[in-house]
Amino acid sequence: MRGIAWPLAGSLVAAWVAVPIMVVLASVGADSDGVWAHLASTVLPGYIRNTVLLALGVAVGTFVLGVGSAWLVTMCRFPGQRVLWWALLLPLAIPAYLSAYAYSDLLQFSGPVQTGLRDAFGWIRADYWFPQVRSLGGAIAILSFGLYPYVYLASRSAFLEQSMCALEVGRTLGGGPWNGFRRIALPLARPSIVAGLSLALMETLAEFGAVDYLAVDTFATGIFRTWMTRGSLTAAAQLSACLLGLVGILILIERSARRRARFFSATHRHRALATVRLRGVRGAVAAMACALPVVLGFAVPVLRFIDLSATGGDRRAGELFVELARNSMLVGLTAAALAAALALVVAYAGRLDPSPASRFTGWLAGLGYAIPGGVIAIGVLAPLTWLDHRLNDWGQAAFDFAPGLILSGSVVAVLLGYQTRFLALALSLIEAGLGRIRPSIDDAARTLGATPGRLLRQVHVPLLRGTTFAALALVFVEVIKELPATLILRPFNFETLAVRVYQLASDERLAEASTGALAIIAVGLVPVVILSRLQQGARPAAADEVSE
Amino acid sequence: MSVARLSLGGVTHRFGSIAAVRDIDLYVDSGEVVCLLGPSGSGKSTLLRLIAGLERLRVGRIEVDGSEVASPKHHEAPERRSVGFMFQDYALFPHLDARANVAFGLPREPSSDGLVEELIERVGMTGFASAMPHTLSGGQQQRIALARALAPEPRVMLLDEPFSGLEPRLREDVRSTTLALLRDRGVATLMVTHDPVEALGAADRVGVMREGRLVQIDTPAEVYNRSANREIAEGFGPINVLVGVVQGGFALTAVGKVKAGEVKEGAGVSVLVRPEAIEISDVVGVAGRVTASIQEGGTSRLTVILDDGTQIEVRELSIHRRRMGDSVFLRLAEGCGSLLDA
Numbered sequence: 001m002r003g004i005a006w007p008l009a010g011s012l013v014a015a016w017v018a019v020p021i022m023v024v025l026a027s028v029g030a031d032s033d034g035v036w037a038h039l040a041s042t043v044l045p046g047y048i049r050n051t052v053l054l055a056l057g058v059a060v061g062t063f064v065l066g067v068g069s070a071w072l073v074t075m076c077r078f079p080g081q082r083v084l085w086w087a088l089l090l091p092l093a094i095p096a097y098l099s100a101y102a103y104s105d106l107l108q109f110s111g112p113v114q115t116g117l118r119d120a121f122g123w124i125r126a127d128y129w130f131p132q133v134r135s136l137g138g139a140i141a142i143l144s145f146g147l148y149p150y151v152y153l154a155s156r157s158a159f160l161e162q163s164m165c166a167l168e169v170g171r172t173l174g175g176g177p178w179n180g181f182r183r184i185a186l187p188l189a190r191p192s193i194v195a196g197l198s199l200a201l202m203e204t205l206a207e208f209g210a211v212d213y214l215a216v217d218t219f220a221t222g223i224f225r226t227w228m229t230r231g232s233l234t235a236a237a238q239l240s241a242c243l244l245g246l247v248g249i250l251i252l253i254e255r256s257a258r259r260r261a262r263f264f265s266a267t268h269r270h271r272a273l274a275t276v277r278l279r280g281v282r283g284a285v286a287a288m289a290c291a292l293p294v295v296l297g298f299a300v301p302v303l304r305f306i307d308l309s310a311t312g313g314d315r316r317a318g319e320l321f322v323e324l325a326r327n328s329m330l331v332g333l334t335a336a337a338l339a340a341a342l343a344l345v346v347a348y349a350g351r352l353d354p355s356p357a358s359r360f361t362g363w364l365a366g367l368g369y370a371i372p373g374g375v376i377a378i379g380v381l382a383p384l385t386w387l388d389h390r391l392n393d394w395g396q397a398a399f400d401f402a403p404g405l406i407l408s409g410s411v412v413a414v415l416l417g418y419q420t421r422f423l424a425l426a427l428s429l430i431e432a433g434l435g436r437i438r439p440s441i442d443d444a445a446r447t448l449g450a451t452p453g454r455l456l457r458q459v460h461v462p463l464l465r466g467t468t469f470a471a472l473a474l475v476f477v478e479v480i481k482e483l484p485a486t487l488i489l490r491p492f493n494f495e496t497l498a499v500r501v502y503q504l505a506s507d508e509r510l511a512e513a514s515t516g517a518l519a520i521i522a523v524g525l526v527p528v529v530i531l532s533r534l535q536q537g538a539r540p541a542a543a544d545e546v547s548e
Numbered sequence: 549m550s551v552a553r554l555s556l557g558g559v560t561h562r563f564g565s566i567a568a569v570r571d572i573d574l575y576v577d578s579g580e581v582v583c584l585l586g587p588s589g590s591g592k593s594t595l596l597r598l599i600a601g602l603e604r605l606r607v608g609r610i611e612v613d614g615s616e617v618a619s620p621k622h623h624e625a626p627e628r629r630s631v632g633f634m635f636q637d638y639a640l641f642p643h644l645d646a647r648a649n650v651a652f653g654l655p656r657e658p659s660s661d662g663l664v665e666e667l668i669e670r671v672g673m674t675g676f677a678s679a680m681p682h683t684l685s686g687g688q689q690q691r692i693a694l695a696r697a698l699a700p701e702p703r704v705m706l707l708d709e710p711f712s713g714l715e716p717r718l719r720e721d722v723r724s725t726t727l728a729l730l731r732d733r734g735v736a737t738l739m740v741t742h743d744p745v746e747a748l749g750a751a752d753r754v755g756v757m758r759e760g761r762l763v764q765i766d767t768p769a770e771v772y773n774r775s776a777n778r779e780i781a782e783g784f785g786p787i788n789v790l791v792g793v794v795q796g797g798f799a800l801t802a803v804g805k806v807k808a809g810e811v812k813e814g815a816g817v818s819v820l821v822r823p824e825a826i827e828i829s830d831v832v833g834v835a836g837r838v839t840a841s842i843q844e845g846g847t848s849r850l851t852v853i854l855d856d857g858t859q860i861e862v863r864e865l866s867i868h869r870r871r872m873g874d875s876v877f878l879r880l881a882e883g884c885g886s887l888l889d890a
Contacts, residue, residue, distance in 0.1 A: 440639035443602050444693075446626040447633035448653030449700055458652075462643045 006452055007358060010349025013342045014365035017420045020379025021367055025244070027237040035226070035235035043222060047239070051218040051246065054139060054211070055204050061144025062200045066151025067193060069290045071181060074159040076276050078283035084290045086529070091297030092149045092474075093524030095481035095498070097209025098517050099142050101505055102301035104213065105308075107133045139216045143207065145297035147200040153470075154196025154432075158189035161436070190257065195432050198254040199425065202369045205247060206421075209483050209502070219243040220372045224484070227374070240375045247371065251363060302521060305514040312511035320500070321519065328480050328496045328523060331411065335418040336426075336476040340468050342419065343426035347434050348456055351442070362427065369424030373417070373485030380417045380489060384408035409491050417485040422478050426471035433467030434460065477524050497523065551614035553578045553736035554599070554704045559608035561594055568594040570760040572608070576704070576736040581727055582765075583747040584740045585783075586757030592740040595757075596706045599738065600633050601626035612704055632702035632735075634710040638693040640681040646692045647677040653700035667695040670729065687718045694726050698733070705730055707739035711746070723750055744784045748772060756780050773822060774886040781820050786849065786861050788821045789888070799887055802858045803834055804880025806887060818888040823849060823863035825884035828870075833879035836860070838870055852876060 072078075073085050107113050107130070114130060117123065132138060186193075208220045219239055227236035278286050346365045350358040368376060384407040392402040407413060437460065445455045461468070483498050490499065497520045504513035552575035561569040569591040576582045584592045597603040598618065599610055605618040612631065617624040640649050650667055654660040668677050671691040681689060690710060697705060710726075711719045727750055730737045741747050747754045748768040755765035756776075764776040775781035778789060792799035792806070794815045799808045801819050803826055811817060827833070828850070839859075840851040843866060850862045850870060862878065870876065 438637060438639065440635040440637055441641065443597075443600070443626075443633060444635060444639040444696075445641070445652065446602065447600050447629075447631060447702075447706075448696065449627045450652070451625070451627055459641055459643075463641075 006345075006349040007353045007355075007361075010346045010358060010361050010365075013346050013423075014361040017342070017368060017416075017423050018364045019383060020376050020417070020420045021244070021371060023379040023382050024237045024240050024371075024375055027234050028241045030234045030237075032232050032234040032238060035230055035232040036238050039222075039226065039235060039239070043217065044242075046217055047219050047222045048242075050136060050216055051205065051220075051243070053136060054143070054216065054218060055201055055246075057136075057140035058143045058147060058204045059197060059201055061140060062148040062151045063193075063197060065144060065148035065293045066153075066196060066200075067155045067186075067189075069148075069293060070152045070156035070159060071185070072286050072290055074156055075181075076278050076286055078278040078286040080287045080291065084287070084294065087294045087298075088152050088290065089149050089528050090294055090525070091146050092477060093521050093528050094146060094298060094301055095209065095483070095520065095524075096143055096146045096203075096207055097213060097483065097505075098305070098501070098520065099146050099297070099301045100139075100210035100213045101510055101513070101517070102304040103133050103138070103142055105510055106300070106304055107131075134213075134215045136216050139211055139214045142210060142214070143204055145293055146210075147203050148293055148297070150199040150203070151193060151196040154192040154199075155189050158192035159185060191435070192432060194254055194257040195428050198250055199369075199428060201250055202247065202424065205243060205250075206369070206372050208372050208374065213505075219246075223372055224374050227378070236375065236378075240371065244367075244371065247367065247369075251366060255359070255363065302518070305517045305521070308511045308514035309518060320495075324495055324497045324500055324516075325519065325523065327494060328498070328520075331414060331418070331496065332476045332479040332523075335415055335422065335479045336472045338415065339419060339423050339426040339475045340430070340471045342423055343430045343471060344456075344461075344464075344468070346423075346427055347431045348452075348460065350431070351434050352452055362431065366424035366427050368420035369422065371421070373421055373482055374488060376417050376420050377485040377488035380413055380420065380485075381408055384413050384416070411491060411494070413489045414486065414491075414494075417489050418475075418479055418482065421482070421485060422475045425474050425478060429467055429471045429474065430464065433464045437463055473528075477528070480520060480523050551611075552576065553580075553613060554738065555611045556595075556599070557609045557611075559595070559598060559605065559610065561591075561598055561603065561606060563594075567760050569598065572762050574755065574762060574765070576738050578703075578736055579731050579734045580752045581731065581737045581739060581750060582753045582755060583751035584738065584755045584757055584762075585742065585744060585747040587742055590757040591760035592757055593708055596633070596708055596738065596740055599704070600631050600706055601629050602633075630700070630703045632697040632700070632705040634693055634697050634705070634707045636709045636712060638681075638686075638689045638710070638713075640689055640693060640696070642681055644681075645677070646673065646679050646681070646684070649681065649692055650695045650699055652696060663699065664695075667699055668692075670698075671695045671725070686713050686715075687722055690714060690722055690726075694729070698729070698735075701733070702735060705735045705737045707737065709741055710739075712741070712743070719746075748784065756783070773825070773884065775820060778818075778820065778888060786823050786863075788823065788826075788860050790819045790821055790858070790860075790885075792817050792819050801880065801885075802854055802856060803860065803878045804885075806880070806885040808887060811887065819885050820888055821860075821880060821885040823861040825881050826860065826862045827879045827881050828852075828862055828864050828868070828876050829879070830875075831877060833877035835875065835877055838872055838874045838876060841870060841872060850876075852878060854878070 069084070069088050073081055073088065105111055109125075117128070206220060207218075208224060211218050212221045212224070219242060223236045223239045223243070226232055226239055346362060350362050385405070388405045388408050391406065392404070395401050395403055441459060442455060445459050450458065480496075481498060483502055486496055486499055487502065490496070497516050501513045501516035501520060504510070504516065555575040556572055559569060559572040560567060572595060574582070584595065586592050594603065598605050601618065601624060604623055606620055608619070609616060610618040612629060616622055617629050617631075641652065644652070646668065647664055651660055651664045654663065665677070668674060671694050673688060673691050673695065676684065676688060676692075681692070684692065690713070693710070711723050714722055723746070727737065739750065748771075751768060753765055754768050754771045755762050756771060757763070758779070764771055764780055766774075771780070772784050775784065775787075778787070781787045790801040790803070792801040794800075794808045794811050794813055794817060797808055798805040799811070799817045799819055801821075803821070806819050808817065824847075834854055836852040836854040838850050839853050842849045846866055847863050848866045848868075848870070850864070852860050852862055854860065860878065864870075
């Protein structure tokens with residue numbers, strides 16, 4: 001009995017969060033009255049092309065931005081490095097749809113940039129070429145600058161955990177610093193980088209708000225439109241299944257990349273990385289290279305919203321703000337704590353019993369992350385509504401009392417939707433954290449008389465404190481930013497900051513939306529700041545003192 | 549006849565289609581140190597993990613003090629087996645100080661405190677009780693790991709190459725302290741190593757493992773002098789393989805005779821003879837000439853070619869200072885040498 005308790009709990013969690021996905025998938029075989037055939041012959045090739053190109057573009061963009069900046073700030077010292085160390089996380093606070101609003105507004109024909117250029121040079125409309133923000137390229141750029149922190153965070157902590165010894169061995173074997181990066185540091189950090197990249201790509205595949213606003217037709221917008229305008233849940237589910245296929249492939253790639261590369265610190269001699277001091281031009285170039293993502297991914301959109309709100313903000317914001325912020329914080333914190341706890345159960349069950357079955361459990365539990373919130377919302381609503389009806393029937397029959405929509409019309413629905421959507425985020429971090437704890441630690445505790453429960457409480461949880469906190473913070477930020485699922489699942493009259501901003505932006509009342517947008521960014525900043533503090537503390541001692 | 553502290557019967561374990569451990573029978577008595585010797589991949593570590601309960605046993609039976617802890621139908625959880633384990637990487641809990649590491653396996657009550665301090669003193673780490681693992685040297689970590697493993701007073705202790713991370717001079721010292729402590733407490737100790745010198749020097753009995761099988765288990769002197777086969781013999785050091793013919797119950801070789809037991813008259817046999825089992829003198833024995841001489845500290849290893857062309861390695865004390873070209877006479881020492889199964 002003891003032996004199966006944990007794997008059983010893990011499977012239950014995975015099954016629970018996978019229900020909405022299964023509900024959506026179950027409708028695939030159904031007849032869509034010709035809608036699917038119509039879609040397949042018209043828009044489907046475009047969806048596939050745009051989605052794949054967008055994912056590839058964002059993969060390259062976030063890899064270059066994330067790994068490059070992480071390497072510079074961990075290995076080098078240059079002016080502004082200490083600030084950039086945490087500032088590079090800032091774009092995490094801005095949802096992609098807000099960046100899309102800001103850049104569309106800034107760079108449109110009547111926006112301040114083009115107007116300024118025309119005024120300065122006396123051009124008129126036909127005189128010049130200007131990049132179109134509402135394009136695939138624009139979407140790739142905006143998503144890359146918004147999502148690179150996932151890769152940055154993952155690769156930075158991986159670089160920090162590497163011992164100088166491995167790099168020095170590389171040097172003695174005749175490789176230069178660049179070789180050391182390419183042949184030692186990068187391969188050693190690969191499991192973490194792959195984890196970070198796959199998070200960024202799942203975000204990309206699931207992104208609805210930004211690509212919708214930028215008029216790039218991907219699966220995510222196609223699914224939404226098929227359901228909203230054609231009213232065909234079946235065809236939407238069938239499109240979702242295609243997207244799910246892409247996501248499944250992505251997760252399998254990530255898991256196999258990590259399974260083939262389980263690195264434990266092979267040496268007991270951990271010498272902290274020595275940082276190289278960059279001076280003069282090289283220092284300035286490094287500083288600018290690391291500042292660019294922060295400026296474009298954070299400063300520019302924030303400044304635009306500040307400017308907009310100064311000139312014409314939301315007049316109702318003051319009275320609503322407290323309530324909206326409280327709602328957002330409440331669902332955010334609850335969902336984050338729930339996700340961290342559930343992820344711990346699933347990840348730990350997988351560690352206790354590393355079988356194909358538990359790998360499948362982990363895969364199942366992480367499936368929801370790449371699925372657009374709107375689709376998940378439908379998957380949540382359908383079974384909960386059914387359950388509500390059964391409850392009412394039973395209440396009516398037994399007590400002559402119908403409790404109403406106690407599940408589908410309550411925060412329970414919202415929280416279930418968030419777990420399905422974001423459990424992967426917490427799971428990915430906690431699994432990677434567990435993977436860094438040597439298996440002999442578990443064996444030692446077990447032979448010293450610790451039960452699996454005590455091993456988790458007294459060894460893993462303390463060792464995973466930083467990781468768990470990171471998981472909490474990331475899920476919290478995501479929930480605050482989440483839009484489509486919240487829109488569909490929220491109880492009547494339950495508004496969050498994101499819902500309010502979306503409603504205003506849809507009406508092209510961007511100036512009014514700017515106040516709420518700034519509030520979301522501000523709330524999103526809190527965990528980012530805590531996260532950066534925590535990571536600073538995680539930096540091995542004395543690393544800052546060494547210089548060459 | 550009392551029951552062995554630890555006993556294994558017919559233990560076999562597969563990973564997929566690969567049999568890591570095959571049909572092992574083994575016992576370890578209270579206070580005894582048994583060393584399993586074998587190259588990596590020979591199944592030693594898997595065997596330890598099966599005994600500790602870290603792998604589930606599918607075939608065979610494992611008993612501690614006569615009561616079953618593992619069989620295909622029964623799996624006692626590792627935390628309930630009273631089997632201690634020391635790991636190659638020590639596996640100290642990095643978030644706990646030395647004292648808390650040692651106390652991990654003890655019930656949380658005031659009486660445990662004294663025991664923890666006593667153990668820390670026994671392993672010579674007084675003054676380091678509050679140190680965090682990463683501030684300790686390898687040898688110090690090893691000592692704390694030992695104190696930690698001893699704290700719950702296990703009946704069986706499993707050591708998975710726990711000394712291999714230490715520098716050679718320290719290794720000797722830490723090993724003898726550790727094993728003395730284990731013998732003293734009557735713990736049945738099963739230690740795994742790939743170092744023949746360590747196995748011969750530390751164990752009461754040495755078990756030789758090859759490809760998952762226990763091919764020989766006996767006292768160090770026996771496995772060294774009467775190895776079951778040539779490969780095992782070579783694993784422990786230089787060996788001569790001499791040809792012989794059985795006559796009158798003895799195998800006759802170029803340098804002397806060895807008891808042939810049941811082997812029939814006239815049969816050709818191979819005989820294993822250690823270099824030091826051959827006596828060298830200036831007068832008695834078979835004549836030969838020294839063709840090479842290697843100094844090995846207190847002894848020197850000579851290569852001698854007999855007049856019939858047989859080449860033989862011989863070891864003697866360095867004080868004789870024999871050199872290349874010297875004439876010598878060789879004779880197999882009484883009772884030495886072992887017949888190789890044909």
